[in-house]
């Protein structure tokens with residue numbers, strides 16, 4: 001059963017801004033990445049899921065409850081980390097944690113203490129005096145302290161240093177093991193890649209692609225770069241090869257080509273007749289996949305990416 005459902009949601013702010021016919025579902029226990037640059041529509045979608053905004057068209061549900069009509073229940077049940085942080089004035093971090101604990105009627109603070117330790121939060125400080133990173137840590141602790149089964153996280157690591165970003169990834173993986181359902185909005189490929197089961201790419205308010213992370217990782221269509229020992233070897237290979245060579249670099253005596261597991265043996269037979277300096281696999285990453293939607297023309301102009309990756 002889907003825990004989160006977004007069905008044909010539109011919010012048109014005019015001038016092409018907003019979100020348009022956005023649909024996706026997130027199953028129980030799934031970590032779903034929502035990937036797009038600034039202004040693509042991630043926060044707008046999330047604000048609708050949290051019941052802050054009413055859709056002009058479409059419906060949103062969490063655990064079968066309409067996000068607009070049952071906004072109060074949704075806010076209670078879901079662990080929400082907003083992109084833009086806002087805290088009450090004149091409080092210390094600890095004061096805010098205690099306030100949230102009372103709101104949620106939490107008496108056992110062991111999970112909260114664990115989270116404070118994990119994210120190395122100095123909660124004694126006045127919130128106003130905290131760095132952006134410390135405020136983000138405080139938001140993380142208060143978003144997760146009541147152990148919610150559903151997490152909605154809007155660019156959760158912005159402002160965190162690389163060590164804390166890595167710790168956050170470990171935390172998400174722990175939560176995933178516990179069977180939590182997680183929506184993670186981000187523009188950081190590495191954190192999406194490390195944590196998500198499925199990824200939706202959003203562009204100009206429209207979901208342009210949804211892909212299973214495993215399909216990206218186990219893509220059987222591979223790209224290799226080969227550098228030949230001499231110009232003679234390079235030319236001899238090009239003259240005799242039966243492969244289609246999409247990228248030739250005569251200045252470096254290099255070619256790039258696509259291989260499947262089946263054609264691998266044929267390549268090595270061809271290469272046995274010439275001398276090579278090296279052969280290396282070019283990994284097809286989430287970033288490459290994403291850039292296909294955002295930057296294809298530029299990449300082709302650079303002469304690098306006119307290779308068929310075959311994951312679409």
Ligand SMILES: Nc1ncnc2c1ncn2[C@@H]1O[C@H](COP(=O)(O)OP(=O)(O)OP(=O)(O)O)[C@@H](O)[C@H]1O
Pocket residue numbers: 013017018019036037038039040041042043044045083
């Ligand atoms: N209340 C609003 N009124 C008018 N336009 C809005 C409003 N909220 C968002 N927008 C516009 O809708 C588009 C999507 O914005 P949104 O904040 O959802 O993007 P995002 O993907 O979350 O980006 P970011 O990473 O910058 O938060 C942007 O063009 C934004 O300017």
